[in-house]
Amino acid sequence: MKRINLPIRWKITGLSFGIVLFSLLIIGIILLGYMSSVKEEQFSQRALITAQVVATNPVVQQSVEDPNAPELLRPLVERIRVINNHDYIVILNMDKVRLTHPIQERVNTSFTGGDEGPAFAEHIYISKAEVSDGNTSVRAFVPIKKADQVQDQIGVVVVGNVLPTMKDIIYEYLQSIIVIVFITTLFGVWGAWLLANHIKKQTFEMEPGELARVLVERTATFNAIHEGVIAIDDKEQITVINHAAKKMLGVKGDVVGAKIREVIPDTRLPEILELGKPIFQRDLFVQNKAILSNRVPITVGERTVGALAIFQDRTEVNRLAQELTGVQAFVEALRVQNHEYSNKLHTIAGLIQLEESSKALEYIFSLQDEETGISQVLQKKIHDDNVAGLLLGKISRGKELNFQVKINPDSRFEEYPEGITNHDLVVILGNLIDNSFDALSESKHDCKEVCILLMQSNEELHITVKDNGGGMHTVEKEKVFSRGYSTKAKQGRGIGLFLIHSIVSRVDGEITFKSQPQEGTEFNIKLPMKRRVWEHG
Numbered sequence: 001m002k003r004i005n006l007p008i009r010w011k012i013t014g015l016s017f018g019i020v021l022f023s024l025l026i027i028g029i030i031l032l033g034y035m036s037s038v039k040e041e042q043f044s045q046r047a048l049i050t051a052q053v054v055a056t057n058p059v060v061q062q063s064v065e066d067p068n069a070p071e072l073l074r075p076l077v078e079r080i081r082v083i084n085n086h087d088y089i090v091i092l093n094m095d096k097v098r099l100t101h102p103i104q105e106r107v108n109t110s111f112t113g114g115d116e117g118p119a120f121a122e123h124i125y126i127s128k129a130e131v132s133d134g135n136t137s138v139r140a141f142v143p144i145k146k147a148d149q150v151q152d153q154i155g156v157v158v159v160g161n162v163l164p165t166m167k168d169i170i171y172e173y174l175q176s177i178i179v180i181v182f183i184t185t186l187f188g189v190w191g192a193w194l195l196a197n198h199i200k201k202q203t204f205e206m207e208p209g210e211l212a213r214v215l216v217e218r219t220a221t222f223n224a225i226h227e228g229v230i231a232i233d234d235k236e237q238i239t240v241i242n243h244a245a246k247k248m249l250g251v252k253g254d255v256v257g258a259k260i261r262e263v264i265p266d267t268r269l270p271e272i273l274e275l276g277k278p279i280f281q282r283d284l285f286v287q288n289k290a291i292l293s294n295r296v297p298i299t300v301g302e303r304t305v306g307a308l309a310i311f312q313d314r315t316e317v318n319r320l321a322q323e324l325t326g327v328q329a330f331v332e333a334l335r336v337q338n339h340e341y342s343n344k345l346h347t348i349a350g351l352i353q354l355e356e357s358s359k360a361l362e363y364i365f366s367l368q369d370e371e372t373g374i375s376q377v378l379q380k381k382i383h384d385d386n387v388a389g390l391l392l393g394k395i396s397r398g399k400e401l402n403f404q405v406k407i408n409p410d411s412r413f414e415e416y417p418e419g420i421t422n423h424d425l426v427v428i429l430g431n432l433i434d435n436s437f438d439a440l441s442e443s444k445h446d447c448k449e450v451c452i453l454l455m456q457s458n459e460e461l462h463i464t465v466k467d468n469g470g471g472m473h474t475v476e477k478e479k480v481f482s483r484g485y486s487t488k489a490k491q492g493r494g495i496g497l498f499l500i501h502s503i504v505s506r507v508d509g510e511i512t513f514k515s516q517p518q519e520g521t522e523f524n525i526k527l528p529m530k531r532r533v534w535e536h537g
Contacts, residue, residue: 016192047140272307285419431496439469
């Protein structure tokens with residue numbers, strides 16, 4: 001048999017309406033039981049009151065012992081029975097003989113109920129008994145005393161009412177029941193349909209099977225891509241984390257549902273919940289890994305309900321960049337040295353041709369002392385070959401351009417700040433010095449120079465690059481760190497300072513600058529030696 005697959009809207013409507021009907025049925029059964037007990041109590045109390053009225057009636061007290069008691073009592077008792085709407089009123093003498101009964105054939109016959117005994121011992125009570133048609137009746141027993149002698153009992157009054165069945169009660173309240181069922185059904189169906197529509201909208205009009213398929217596909221997709229993916233909700237709990245993210249950040253086990261700060265305290269993903277806006281292409285240092293992160297808020301309507309981070313491991317990229325940077329620096333250094341030594345050889349050759357051999361030797365020795373002095377200073381102060389090589393290359397490049405590159409004698413560099421690689425420092429120094437060269441190329445100063453200072457303490461690494469070039473105007477200062485902005489109308493420019501700013505921001509460093517037109521520019525960068533863990537608020 002083919003299974004019928006109903007839409008979720010109909011399933012929810014049917015289930016909700018079924019629950020309403022089931023609840024209504026249970027409530028109806030409880031109410032019917034309650035009404036049945038109320039009816040029994042009402043009939044019992046009415047029977048007892050009527051029995052007491054009949055037992056204390058003077059005519060009844062005087063006529064019970066009369067030989068013509070049935071004829072004397074019947075009109076009075078029937079009138080009371082009809083007025084009070086009882087099923088029967090029976091008066092018994094002390095021989096348990098019926099003196100009155102609605103059925104004339106039972107008059108002057110013995111009472112055989114079986115529950116009348118206590119009444120003949122002057123007890124007043126209510127009893128239940130089965131009647132001939134299978135129904136149940138409640139009847140009140142009240143003894144009859146002589147009018148002038150209260151102690152002498154002369155008979156018993158029995159007043160009975162047949163209890164209504166459940167069918168009778170339902171029929172009695174049928175109209176009300178129909179109205180209640182109709183209203184309940186109407187609002188039940190309407191409410192169930194609204195609930196189903198609401199749930200349908202919450203699930204983006206998708207059926208459960210479609211949702212399950214999308215979830216499986218999404219999970220498979222997240223785990224298949226090489227980029228790390230982490231999502232959190234508005235309570236900062238992890239909702240999604242793929243295999244790549246776990247591998248990159250060293251996360252083990254199932255952490256979905258855990259607080260992001262407890263698993264990865266330095267993702268800086270929770271700050272997106274506060275900002276409510278995306279941050280793209282930002283370098284971060286997370287779990288001792290350099291990553292490139294895109295972080296965006298997850299919004300429903302106008303409310304931010306979570307945040308998503310997609311990131312790449314920059315370790316391999318940095319390694320390749322370092323290799324590329326090293327090769328380019330090597331090529332540039334060879335080109336500069338080739339040009340520089342070509343000029344020096346021409347000078348030496350000219351001196352020899354002029355038969356000034358002593359001056360040629362003196363020139364050679366001075367060049368050797370100069371090169372050796374610069375190299376020794378860099379090796380002594382700068383304890384990293386990459387940085388020392390970069391500075392040496394820039395000094396040579398400056399000589400070629402007729403710029404004087406000065407390394408502050410107080411400079412000292414021994415180790416990299418946490419989160420900063422040799423590639424990062426090469427990017428910072430290389431771009432700042434190149435920017436100074438660009439500024440000096442348009443300067444009108446006779447002596448064009450770039451001053452470089454690297455100072456390191458236990459708390460921070462301080463980098464200063466200062467030139468006496470053309471400087472910047474106010475508009476340029478405001479846009480200097482924007483991606484793609486450059487004062488040079490050259491394609492591919494405007495990236496250097498953006499990269500520097502990204503690196504400094506990644507490790508919570510500080511970058512400031514001072515610049516005046518035609519006076520020069522000074523950049524100051526402070527990089528903390530130990531990273532500060534970002535905290536909420």
